Amino acid sequence: MTKNRKHFDANFKQDAVNYYYTSGKSLKKAAADLKIGESTLGKWVSAAKNNNGTVEHRGSGNYSSDAEKEIARLKKELRDSQDALEVLKKAMGILSN
Incomplete structure (x- = not known):
């Protein structure tokens, strides 16, 4: 949905x-x-x-400072890394059975 x-x-x-x-x-x-x-x-x-x-x-993607832009970029990078880690954990669980 x-x-x-x-x-x-x-x-x-x-x-x-x-x-x-x-x-x-x-x-x-x-x-x-x-x-x-x-x-x-x-x-x-x-x-x-x-x-x-x-x-x-301010619109989407517009930040009031460079620091806010960098924080948003780092948060996205962290989310992507956490998602990749979860996928790997699930794959390890499946392969170990």
Whole structure:
């Protein structure tokens, strides 16, 4: 089962939050009008409340510093190594029987 995730750009997120505030509609109704999930719009509204009405959007793969980029790269490398180790452990278990 795969999740079909949509990616929204910063303008759409900001427009959606502005629509919610100016429409006077409930979160559920505003989300339905925009054809997005209620929880998605709720997260954007919450983020905007914490950031003076602006939705921050860095995009996927964008890091605020080189250190964050390096940390992300190292985490991915560690996950890949752990996955490879698990495969080898399973193979050893199968071969030893």
